[in-house]
Amino acid sequence: MAIAKSCVQDIVKEKFKAMDKPVLSKQAFWDVDMDKIDYKKNAVFVIKKVFDRGTLDDIISVLNFYKEDKIKSALLNARYLMNNTMAFACVLFGLKLEDFRCYQFKQLNPNVWPF
DSSP states (O other): OHHHHHHHHHHHHHHOOOOSSOOOOSSTTTTSOGGGOOTTTTHHHHHHHHHHHOOHHHHHHHHHHSOHHHHHHHHHTOSOOOHHHHHHHHHHHTOOGGGOHHHHHHHHSOOSSOO
8 A cells, every 4th residue: 555655656746846726637527617616615526526537647636736634535525436436545545445424325325226
């Protein structure tokens, strides 16, 4: 786990020095006008959207732009995240699935049709 985190941190330091806003692709924000997003005010929205639907470069950009505590808090308190997003965050930040609000919610409300 520490190896993955250090690799991502090295890439972040090397690729993105200082930014006014994160450099993001349209992949995660296909439905939003990116010029109108306030990246400070809507940080939770941006973090959740990038981790769920963005590319690796988008995630690296978000890791560089926002503080680690803010990212963890946004992901841990999210109402919904995909399973692979939670697994990636667990590896990246050394968390447990049980720490995620959405994981607890999924356990309480299992799908009737699991496909």
